[in-house]
Amino acid sequence: AQSVTQLGSHVSVSEGALVLLRCNYSSSVPPYLFWYVQYPNQGLQLLLKYTSAATLVKGINGFEAEFKKSETSFHLTKPSAHMSDAAEYFCAVSSYSGSARQLTFGSGTQLTVLP
C-alpha cells in the first residue's frame, strides 16, 4: 500500500520568505507524486507532479518540488511567499488499480502568510 505523510499541519511564513512544505511517501513501486492546493471554498488544483522524469519539478505560481528517492521525500518549496499563497496544500501519491489510477492524499498543510 502507498501512503503519504505531511509533516506540519500548519506552517506560517512571512511574506517574501522561503516556503517549505514537507512530504514523505511510502511506495512499493516507483511512485507518481503530486502536490495539490486548495483555496478557501474551492476544489483541489494541481500544482505540480512527478512522473519519473526530471527529479526537480516546476509547477504553477513559482512552486517547485524535488523528488529524492533516497529520502523518500517530495518537499514543496517556493523562494518567496506571497499573500495569495495562503491555502491548504496536499501531497498525494498515485497508485494504479485495475483500469483506474487513484490518489492517496496526505493530511494537508495549512500555509499562512504573514504580512
Add this chain to the structure above:
Amino acid sequence: EPEVTQTPSHQVTQMGQEVILRCVPISNHLYFYWYRQILGQKVEFLVSFYNNEISEKSEIFDDQFSVERPDGSNFTLKIRSTKLEDSAMYFCASRAGATNEKLFFGSGTQLSVL
C-alpha cells in the same frame, strides 16, 4: 481550463435521509471519482468509475453508497440513509484517460448531516 462542476455546494440533511450529490465531469473524460474530506482529516478515496461500472472502491464505500452515470454528462453519488459521520466535503474528479495522470477536481459539496 475546463472544469468539473458540483452541485449543490452545500447540502444539509437529517440523519436517515437519502442524499444525491451531483457532478458534471469534463466532457471528454472517461474516468470518474468521488473523494471525501471529513473536517480536519485527509482527503479519502471513495470510488472510481469507468465504462459505466465501478472499477475500484474503498472500505468506506459500503452498501449505503452508490454511484451512477444516468446520462452522458452527470455523475452522481447517492447515500441511501445518511449517518452523522457522513458529514464531510465530497469531491468529484475526472481524468481524461488511463495514462493521463492529471485529476481534475470539482469545488466540492459540503454535506452536513443533522
